[in-house]
Amino acid sequence: xxxxxxxxxxxxxxxxxxxxxxxxxxxxxxxxxxxxxxxxxxxxxxxxxxxxxxxxxxxxxxxxxxxxxxxxxxxxxxxxxxxxxxxxxxxxxxxxxxxxxxxxxxxxxxxxxxxxxxxxxxxxxxxxxxxxxxxxxxxxxxxxxxxxxxxxxxxxxxxxxxxxxxxxxxxxxxxxxxxxxxxxxxxxxxxxxxxxxxxxxxxxxxxxxxxxxxxxxxxxxxxxxxxxxxxxxxxxxxxxxxxxxxxxxxxxxxxxxxxxxxxxxxxxxxxxxxxxxxxxxxxxxxxxxxxxxxxxxxxxxxxxxxxxxxxxxxxxxxxxxxxxxxxxxxxxxxxxxxxxxxxxxxxxxxxxxxxxxxxxxxxxxxxxxxxxxxxxxxxxxxxxxxxxxxxxxxxxxxxxxxxxxxxxxxxxxxxxxxxxxxxxxxxxxxxxxxxxxxxxxxxxxxxxxxxxxxxxxxxxxxxxxxxxxxxxxxxxxxxxxxxxxxxxxxxxxxxxxxxxxxxxxxxxxxxxxxxxxxxxxxxxxxxxxxxxxxxxxxxxxxxxxxxxxxxxxxxxxxxxxxxxxxxxxxxxxxxxxxxxxxxxxxxxxxxxxxxxxxxxxxxxxxxxxxxxxxxxxxxxxxxxxxxxxxxxxxxxxxxxxxxxxxxxxxxxxxxxxxxxxxxxxxxxxxxxxxxxxxxxxxxxxxxxxxxxxxxxxxxxxxxxxxxxxxxxxxxxxxxxxxxxxxxxxxxxxxxxxxxxxxxxxxxxxxxxxxxxxxxxxxxxxxxxxxxxxxxxxxxxxxxxxxxxxxxxxxxxxxxxxxxxxxxxxxxxxxxxxxxxxxxxxxxxxxxxxxxxxxxxxxxxxxxxxxxxxxxxxxxxxxxxxxxxxxxxxxxxxxxxxxxxxxxxxxxxxxxxxxxxxxxxxxxxxxxxxxxxxxxxxxxxxxxxxxxxxxxxxxxxxxxxxxxxxxx
Ligand SMILES: Nc1nc2c(ncn2[C@@H]2O[C@H](COP(=O)(O)OP(=O)(O)OP(=O)(O)O)[C@@H](O)[C@H]2O)c(=O)[nH]1
Numbered sequence: 001x002x003x004x005x006x007x008x009x010x011x012x013x014x015x016x017x018x019x020x021x022x023x024x025x026x027x028x029x030x031x032x033x034x035x036x037x038x039x040x041x042x043x044x045x046x047x048x049x050x051x052x053x054x055x056x057x058x059x060x061x062x063x064x065x066x067x068x069x070x071x072x073x074x075x076x077x078x079x080x081x082x083x084x085x086x087x088x089x090x091x092x093x094x095x096x097x098x099x100x101x102x103x104x105x106x107x108x109x110x111x112x113x114x115x116x117x118x119x120x121x122x123x124x125x126x127x128x129x130x131x132x133x134x135x136x137x138x139x140x141x142x143x144x145x146x147x148x149x150x151x152x153x154x155x156x157x158x159x160x161x162x163x164x165x166x167x168x169x170x171x172x173x174x175x176x177x178x179x180x181x182x183x184x185x186x187x188x189x190x191x192x193x194x195x196x197x198x199x200x201x202x203x204x205x206x207x208x209x210x211x212x213x214x215x216x217x218x219x220x221x222x223x224x225x226x227x228x229x230x231x232x233x234x235x236x237x238x239x240x241x242x243x244x245x246x247x248x249x250x251x252x253x254x255x256x257x258x259x260x261x262x263x264x265x266x267x268x269x270x271x272x273x274x275x276x277x278x279x280x281x282x283x284x285x286x287x288x289x290x291x292x293x294x295x296x297x298x299x300x301x302x303x304x305x306x307x308x309x310x311x312x313x314x315x316x317x318x319x320x321x322x323x324x325x326x327x328x329x330x331x332x333x334x335x336x337x338x339x340x341x342x343x344x345x346x347x348x349x350x351x352x353x354x355x356x357x358x359x360x361x362x363x364x365x366x367x368x369x370x371x372x373x374x375x376x377x378x379x380x381x382x383x384x385x386x387x388x389x390x391x392x393x394x395x396x397x398x399x400x401x402x403x404x405x406x407x408x409x410x411x412x413x414x415x416x417x418x419x420x421x422x423x424x425x426x427x428x429x430x431x432x433x434x435x436x437x438x439x440x441x442x443x444x445x446x447x448x449x450x451x452x453x454x455x456x457x458x459x460x461x462x463x464x465x466x467x468x469x470x471x472x473x474x475x476x477x478x479x480x481x482x483x484x485x486x487x488x489x490x491x492x493x494x495x496x497x498x499x500x501x502x503x504x505x506x507x508x509x510x511x512x513x514x515x516x517x518x519x520x521x522x523x524x525x526x527x528x529x530x531x532x533x534x535x536x537x538x539x540x541x542x543x544x545x546x547x548x549x550x551x552x553x554x555x556x557x558x559x560x561x562x563x564x565x566x567x568x569x570x571x572x573x574x575x576x577x578x579x580x581x582x583x584x585x586x587x588x589x590x591x592x593x594x595x596x597x598x599x600x601x602x603x604x605x606x607x608x609x610x611x612x613x614x615x616x617x618x619x620x621x622x623x624x625x626x627x628x629x630x631x632x633x634x635x636x637x638x639x640x641x642x643x644x645x646x647x648x649x650x651x652x653x654x655x656x657x658x659x660x661x662x663x664x665x666x667x668x669x670x671x672x673x674x675x676x677x678x679x680x681x682x683x684x685x686x687x688x689x690x691x692x693x694x695x696x697x698x699x700x701x702x703x704x705x706x707x708x709x710x711x712x713x714x715x716x717x718x719x720x721x722x723x724x725x726x727x728x729x730x731x732x733x734x735x736x737x738x739x740x741x742x743x744x745x746x747x748x749x750x751x752x753x754x755x756x757x758x759x760x761x762x763x764x765x766x767x768x769x770x771x772x773x774x775x776x777x778x779x780x781x782x783x784x785x786x787x788x789x790x791x792x793x794x795x796x797x798x799x800x801x802x803x804x805x806x807x808x809x810x811x812x813x814x815x816x817x818x819x820x821x822x823x824x825x826x827x828x829x830x831x832x833x834x835x836x837x838x839x840x841x842x843x844x845x846x847x848x849x850x851x852x853x854x855x856x857x858x859x860x861x862x863x864x865x866x867x868x869x870x871x872x873x874x875x876x877x878x879x880x881x882x883x884x885x886x887x888x889x890x891x892x893x894x895x896x897x898x899x900x901x902x903x904x905x906x907x908x909x910x911x912x913x914x915x916x917x918x919x920x921x922x923x924x925x926x927x928x929x930x931x932x933x934x935x936x937x938x939x940x941x942x943x944x945x946x947x948x949x950x951x
Contacts, residue, residue: 007034343375348406441617444681445497451540452526460593483630483642484684485671512697529563533571559592618681623702624650628694659698662709734843750803753785858882
């Protein structure tokens with residue numbers, strides 16, 4: 001006897017049946033009543049909850065041995081895992097072994113592997129932490145490292161990777177993440193977990209969703225439980241959260257829930273999943289309730305005599321009566337099964353967090369929650385969105401789907417994505433930095449960027465600074481532009497190195513920042529003393545301030561007549577840069593780049609500011625990490641990249657990956673063309689040997705072997721591809737600002753204002769800042785304002801700081817509009833100042849709702865009316881203009897008067913075939929649902945509502 005009834009067990013334990021039922025529910029087990037039967041593991045659970053009950057032990061063995069047998073009959077789960085698996089499935093228990101083909105096996109199929117997974121995956125899942133290779137390089141000055149692989153470091157070395165895969169293969173059934181309701185249940189997915197020898201090999205499923213880490217090392221880490229592992233709703237069609245019933249906002253057709261008796265239609269139940277489309281319109285009783293479980297279980301139960309009886313087939317006499325009872329119970333259970341659109345998917349509890357990469361597809365999501373991708377496609381379809389299983393979805397669509405299914409979907413940011421990617425190779429850059437204490441940190445030179453308005457002397461100043469280099473000329477090399485250079489400067493009696501980024505201007509700075517790269521420690525803001533603060537001066541200082549980079553002001557051209565440094569100081573005070581002599585903390589140095597005046601003082605000021613404001617230290621004794629500054633393809637030398645080492649030591653022979661480029665460092669040169677063997681933190685070097693050209697701002701790092709470097713590069717490439725494919729969501733738009741605030745994502749509305757004349761921009765800014773939001777938690781910040789067209793740079797800044805761009809009488813160039821679109825930056829254009837103010841005020845108050853307008857899609861003239869008992873009247877028509885599309889809104893006009901409005905094109909046919917759209921001059925049959933008042937000569941007009949751009 002495998003099962004025990006609750007009341008029997010309660011008696012045995014000396015408690016009341018009611019207490020037993022309550023206790024079981026507290027334990028997360030679902031029992032309907034005291035007469036419900038429960039499986040052995042549940043029996044054990046209850047016994048454990050009442051340890052004092054003496055009789056407990058006696059009955060346990062009786063139940064235990066048989067328990068695994070039930071699921072095993074229809075599940076590939078290995079014995080040991082099965083008992084565990086059964087535990088979450090008490091609800092189906094009443095039905096299980098004998099008839100209900102559904103619930104019992106299903107949880108087993110799912111839970112067993114997930115129970116086994118952590119066990120098998122944990123030991124050795126992650127290779128041993130990186131054995132830090134000491135950097136002998138520093139002493140010798142020679143290429144210190146044998147470029148060869150470092151033992152213990154490579155997560156892909158077969159010797160390390162194997163156990164992971166093997167453990168999994170050996171102990172668990174083929175597809176741990178299987179969907180209990182999928183018809184392919186139990187089938188190992190191609191390549192699923194069988195690639196023990198090749199843990200790094202991407203799963204086929206991953207291909208669709210892109211750069212998911214490899215099976216063995218991937219996103220959800222090997223040892224870690226899968227995010228969806230507990231799947232409260234999944235294995236328990238009737239239990240746990242499932243009992244809460246589907247979310248209220250589910251499908252309308254769900255109200256047509258099958259009456260218990262309807263289960264007698266086996267076809268309805270069994271086929272439901274295969275025909276999701278049948279559910280809504282027909283309301284086929286079995287399709288909703290019977291479908292999900294029926295389909296999956298039908299298979300599982302096949303071959304077990306009499307299982308079909310549960311659906312009302314066969315059987316007679318005594319059996320019939322019992323069946324009907326069972327059927328009822330089954331029906332009840334199915335009613336509480338999580339189901340939508342005729343399919344069933346594991347549901348979250350509303351707080352279950354699922355992380356997806358940008359550019360992920362339904363397949364990726366399905367894999368995380370162990371669902372069948374096709375089911376999710378169906379669910380999404382019923383939510384009004386169409387997508388294929390492998391199509392990349394945007395965050396909104398995932399949000400919609402997740403909310404419906406009880407998951408909190410997080411689409412991970414590029415930074416998180418990068419972190420996860422490296423994590424899958426057992427590289428944790430942040431963790432590495434956090435672990436570095438005073439014992440390993442050594443001072444490093446500051447990295448400085450020179451910014452300022454056009455012609456204020458940035459280039460000249462960079463040249464002047466370079467000339468002050470105390471060691472210049474010693475190497476005898478030929479000075480060349482490599483994107484950055486380092487000088488040595490005697491400061492307070494000590495020689496100090498300083499690195500300058502040799503691409504003047506804030507454009508490069510912001511472009512790099514847009515990629516998440518923080519290169520600059522300190523910014524020198526060059527302002528010509530004869531010209532004063534100009535638009536780009538302000539732009540540059542906004543950018544530096546937005547990045548929290550301390551600023552040193554170089555008041556240049558003081559040799560010129562009419563130079564007025566004090567005016568500059570006064571002007572900059574308005575922007576928060578207050579000179580020390582006025583009581584502020586910004587250092588101003590009056591220089592002449594042309595005459596080389598006060599350049600040393602400027603460098604001193606930079607060092608003083610660095611020392612005062614920053615902790616510039618890095619660990620030189622490890623593999624190098626840094627940023628690519630610039631790169632180009634040289635005909636003779638191939639890829640030539642200038643990289644800035646940020647920590648560690650880069651050596652010739654090291655294997656590196658920079659963005660999507662990888663390779664071995666063949667040679668390194670400094671800005672004077674001298675060959676280097678090593679490069680220490682803050683050192684910019686030109687590197688030869690990469691496979692292609694990294695982008696400015698791409699991070700680079702040294703890996704233990706070439707394969708890892710290549711794989712990281714490939715994954716980044718795939719991630720880029722997928723991200724580009726994903727429909728970009730607006731980062732933040734005025735319409736959803738209040739939503740973002742409510743979700744706690746932001747509390748400040750960042751704006752970039754661009755206008756045709758400065759007066760208008762100022763007036764707009766003043767007016768905007770005067771808006772009384774009436775809510776202290778929400779703020780408005782103008783992070784940048786300027787005159788002229790919206791530039792790429794504005795979009796970059798908006799990207800970095802999640803800002804909205806307001807254009808007043810200006811438009812962006814096409815290229816810039818494309819960039820904004822790609823990056824999901826909301827740009828709005830106004831020609832009336834009050835339009836902008838109104839919109840922003842409403843957005844801040846959370847009241848800006850999108851406006852829609854009607855856009856006509858097509859018209860058709862009715863030629864003949866066909867009467868159909870099934871579809872109502874069908875208008876045999878010819879399309880006169882545009883396109884007639886199925887499921888669009890329609891109205892009927894007769895002699896210019898509207899006689900039917902708010903209709904929907906429910907059927908659309910070309911001859912006998914269903915059509916999704918029919919174009920001008922083609923004939924078609926249009927069905928408007930239950931609306932039948934159509935006569936020859938009527939015009940059917942179709943239209944859709946589109947969001948109206950604001951002006
Ligand atoms: N008199 C004088 N002229 C200077 C000084 N610094 C730069 N100039 C001149 O100002 C002009 C612009 O200098 P650049 O260094 O090219 O200015 P920039 O800011 O790099 O200009 P862009 O690259 O166009 O943004 C040149 O003609 C320089 O010779 C200075 O200290 N004194």
